[in-house]
Amino acid sequence: MAKHEYSYYPGCSSQKGASGSNLQRSVDTMCEELDVKLNQIPDWNCCSASIGYGGGGVLPRMTLSARNIALSEQHHPDQEIVATCAACWLATKEAQERFEDDPSMMAEANQALAEAGLEFKNKKKIRHMVEVLIEDIGYDQIGSGVKRPLEGLKVAGYVGCQTNRPFGIDGESFENPMYLDKLVDTLGGESIKTYEKKVQCCGGALAFSEPVKSQEMIHGIIESAYDNGADVIATPCPLCQANVEIYQDEINAKYGTKFDMPVVYYSQLISVAYGRDAKDSSLDGQIIKAKKLEKIAGK
Amino acid sequence: MSTNTGTVEKYRNNFLKEVEANVEEGDWVKMCMQCGVCAGSCPLGKHWAHPPQEIFMMIRAGKREEVLTSDSMWMCTSCYNCIVRCPRELPITHIMHGLANYAKRLGLAPKAQPTAWFSQVFWDNMMKKGRVNELKLGLSLYFKDGIVSGIKESIKHQKLGMNMMKAKRMSPMELFGGHGVKSAGDLQKIIKKAQEIENARLESYGK
Numbered sequence: 001m002a003k004h005e006y007s008y009y010p011g012c013s014s015q016k017g018a019s020g021s022n023l024q025r026s027v028d029t030m031c032e033e034l035d036v037k038l039n040q041i042p043d044w045n046c047c048s049a050s051i052g053y054g055g056g057g058v059l060p061r062m063t064l065s066a067r068n069i070a071l072s073e074q075h076h077p078d079q080e081i082v083a084t085c086a087a088c089w090l091a092t093k094e095a096q097e098r099f100e101d102d103p104s105m106m107a108e109a110n111q112a113l114a115e116a117g118l119e120f121k122n123k124k125k126i127r128h129m130v131e132v133l134i135e136d137i138g139y140d141q142i143g144s145g146v147k148r149p150l151e152g153l154k155v156a157g158y159v160g161c162q163t164n165r166p167f168g169i170d171g172e173s174f175e176n177p178m179y180l181d182k183l184v185d186t187l188g189g190e191s192i193k194t195y196e197k198k199v200q201c202c203g204g205a206l207a208f209s210e211p212v213k214s215q216e217m218i219h220g221i222i223e224s225a226y227d228n229g230a231d232v233i234a235t236p237c238p239l240c241q242a243n244v245e246i247y248q249d250e251i252n253a254k255y256g257t258k259f260d261m262p263v264v265y266y267s268q269l270i271s272v273a274y275g276r277d278a279k280d281s282s283l284d285g286q287i288i289k290a291k292k293l294e295k296i297a298g299k
Numbered sequence: 300m301s302t303n304t305g306t307v308e309k310y311r312n313n314f315l316k317e318v319e320a321n322v323e324e325g326d327w328v329k330m331c332m333q334c335g336v337c338a339g340s341c342p343l344g345k346h347w348a349h350p351p352q353e354i355f356m357m358i359r360a361g362k363r364e365e366v367l368t369s370d371s372m373w374m375c376t377s378c379y380n381c382i383v384r385c386p387r388e389l390p391i392t393h394i395m396h397g398l399a400n401y402a403k404r405l406g407l408a409p410k411a412q413p414t415a416w417f418s419q420v421f422w423d424n425m426m427k428k429g430r431v432n433e434l435k436l437g438l439s440l441y442f443k444d445g446i447v448s449g450i451k452e453s454i455k456h457q458k459l460g461m462n463m464m465k466a467k468r469m470s471p472m473e474l475f476g477g478h479g480v481k482s483a484g485d486l487q488k489i490i491k492k493a494q495e496i497e498n499a500r501l502e503s504y505g506k
Contacts, residue, residue, distance in 0.1 A: 113489055162379065201378035205414075285466045287468075
């Protein structure tokens with residue numbers, strides 16, 4: 001039996017052939033190494049992220065999360081829910097808290113769930129994978145398994161918004177969270193403590209609807225990584241990763257820059273540091289190749 | 300009588316009461332102390348015609364039309380900066396989502412507002428199979444102004460799409476079905492019921 005076991009909510013972007021499938025593949029590798037077993041919530045649905053509010057009122061949106069919680073309670077009664085996607089975690093945790101504060105809303109959600117014979121009790125803890133790493137496993141334990149330290153790799157730790165606010169990680173500040181930097185140092189890399197854009201918004205879903213406004217922010221996030229001498233930006237969030245990586249061509253065309261900054265996940269850093277190859281660490285999923293990290297992975 | 304005029308009648312122009320009753324977390328609006336930290340914290344702050352604290356004051360001043368037709372709320376990126384910094388802990392992000400949803404429900408949201416449009420497309424896309432179809436979502440964005448501009452947009456972003464496919468982070472198979480929950484019909488029934496409950500609550504208030 002695995003040392004740690006959770007009811008897992010992967011989310012839409014983590015599916016095969018989706019924009020965050022590289023997150024999922026590296027999370028799988030990382031969990032293998034850390035003896036973590038993720039049991040996918042059977043038939044989970046979308047949480048409607050933080051952009052569904054135009055189409056869905058508050059009760060329908062909260063009910064989407066209620067269904068996932070109900071399925072988790074049914075299939076994994078003794079396991080906490082863990083998510084890797086910032087928006088999935090936030091939406092589910094937010095729903096869990098609102099139902100707790102508002103029993104009448106919870107009764108209404110259960111009334112809706114009854115349409116498909118479901119019911120939830122709302123007794124689940126909703127956690128982020130980063131919390132599993134820090135609280136259940138711990139830096140020391142993670143550090144002790146490093147086989148290939150990320151020597152000389154300068155990492156701009158880009159925490160972003162929704163992994164950090166409004167819930168964040170216990171004991172960390174909203175304005176200057178240090179856990180990603182600590183994790184990088186634990187893996188033998190060099191965290192950049194002066195990376196001032198670490199909690200700057202990338203536009204989130206508005207990168208689609210307001211590309212000009214969002215790309216102005218993304219430009220700043222990448223520029224600061226260069227100014228701070230980063231080899232790579234690392235993030236826990238699939239939307240941050242995509243937004244900051246995939247528009248660099250468009251930003252270069254608009255701003256006359258020559259950005260070519262790789263953006264990777266913490267799970268890829270851990271996979272490489274634990275001795276896994278580039279493919280297991282999903283480095284083939286990069287649009288902008290993380291060459292320095294590939295080199296370490298090929299050692 | 301349209302829904303909008305009916306609602307105006309019902310609240311006798313007390314817009315604050317209307318917001319408290321009908322808008323997500325609306326009962327917090329009166330707690331705003333007008334410090335402006337939210338406006339200074341918003342990553343898209345410079346694009347808001349009326350930053351949150353101004354919206355709150357306008358609600359209290361009964362400026363119903365100006366608030367609900369404003370595109371300000373649609374500038375919210377859901378970064379939650381305002382929430383964690385507000386000295387009075389108003390759930391500002393949620394109130395903005397709530398106002399945006401309420402304005403749209405009443406047919407008052409500005410026409411052709413890109414985020415108002417996108418949020419509906421996202422919701423419809425997701426509800427079809429219970430999970431987001433990223434490829435169709437991207438295409439509906441390119442083709443939102445018709446076929447001709449859609450083809451132009453697609454060509455403009457061709458390289459991005461090719462990059463994503465090469466990295467196996469976008470799949471053409473999503474055009475033919477794609478991912479979804481097994482019991483999409485059940486999920487739709489659940490959400491329809493939730494919508495009915497919510498609509499009934501909104502319609503019954505003040506009667």
